[in-house]
Amino acid sequence: MANPKYSDDVKTRVVQCLACFDPPSVVVKSIKADFGIDISAQAVETYDPNKVAGKRLSKRFRELFEATRKAFLEDTATIAISHRAVRLRALQRMAEKAETQGNMVLAASLMEQAAKEVGDSFTNRRALVGADGGPVEVRTLADFYGNIKPGAS
Template sequence: MAALKNDVKAFIVQALACFDTPTLVSQNVKQEFDIDVTRQQVEQHDPTKRAGANLAAKWRTLFEDTRKRFREETAEIPIANRAYRLRTLGRMAEKAENMKNMALTAQLLEQAAKEVGDVYVNRQTKNENPHDNLPPTRVQVDVVDARKPDADA
């Protein structure tokens, strides 16, 4: 396992800080620098992993700064915002309904329900009388044969 240059180490640390997997980082290092690094070697540059517990302070700082910036920038991406996704799904559902594409409309409505967390929830309105909301404890069904004349009549 050859020692890595600082630019390669910085690339690895920043990629890991952006939540790339060690396997993906190893592949990207091969493409970018034409250097073969193992997944285990990459993992040594992640201070959140046991293998990276002894990572030098300058790389740990770079990792933490990069991760913080990455998380802040992610919040600025419109599609990462639930309100944006719901507005877009709403527009798409309206357009699909106007086109009489009910299957697509149903899928979009289902996706919107998943987005807000109310997946397949059947909420019924409560009646004024609290006893009306209780499920029946006993149901009686009388089977009447319409072909027989009623004996009591």
């Protein structure tokens, strides 16, 4: 059976989706929804120059793939969830719904996640200086418990 011919619009969309790291299964659904065309995951892979199946991709689509990938990786500002405020608002909605439904375990988990989000747990930021520009205070267990002898009460 011969490979069906796809319009340039379909090919362009496939290449752009793949460049944005969409898996072939997602691309198949997207093409079906937007163009009403059935395309197989194997056919989709022929538009990814990083796959063996895409080694014969035309220069035009190879350049489109590279440009789209570069723009995608450089421009996270257009991805809503990349912003802390968006994530916190979503966590707020989820926690309120969980609490309303009586799911206190989920609500508590969502609150913990929000606290970690605000406390920079999900970043690699670390304090390199302490208060007023001084050294970072390092404390040990001995600072908390003093010189307690083992077995002493």
